[in-house]
């Protein structure tokens with residue numbers, strides 16, 4: 001890990017993530033060194049607002065610390081406990097998070113330069129979540145590159161992520177923009 005300079009900041013973020021009561025640390029955390037450290041926190045946006053789903057009314061937070069590498073922590077609260085024990089795929093997508101439009105999120109953010117793209121948990125940011133008995137979940141990812149700024153999203157899917165990166169229908173998203 002080349003996070004030695006930013007690790008104090010990271011630990012502070014991690015502490016906040018671990019405690020649901022302090023979920024509201026705020027918007028952007030000023031970077032202590034070169035690079036970025038953000039907390040994105042909001043209600044999830046529903047891709048099918050007219051239909052009932054397990055993430056209706058749920059909220060989430062992504063903590064993203066990126067220098068030359070990236071550490072991401074994804075926390076979700078308020079999920080329907082009827083799906084406790086189930087795992088849902090979640091990934092950083094290139095496009096924005098738009099309620100009612102799963103397509104707007106575009107594809108996975110992928111760092112590889114191969115043709116076709118190399119798809120795995122080191123070329124993309126995968127954050128699959130398993131819902132606990134209280135309707136909460138947390139996951140994390142670490143990759144040795146940093147995503148470019150933009151209006152992006154963390155998309156939650158209906159199924160766990162398969163080795164080829166697919167995870168079924170798009171259910172909801174968290175907007176992440178920096």
Ligand SMILES: [Cu+2]
Pocket residue numbers: 089090091092093108155156157167
């Ligand atoms: Cu995805």
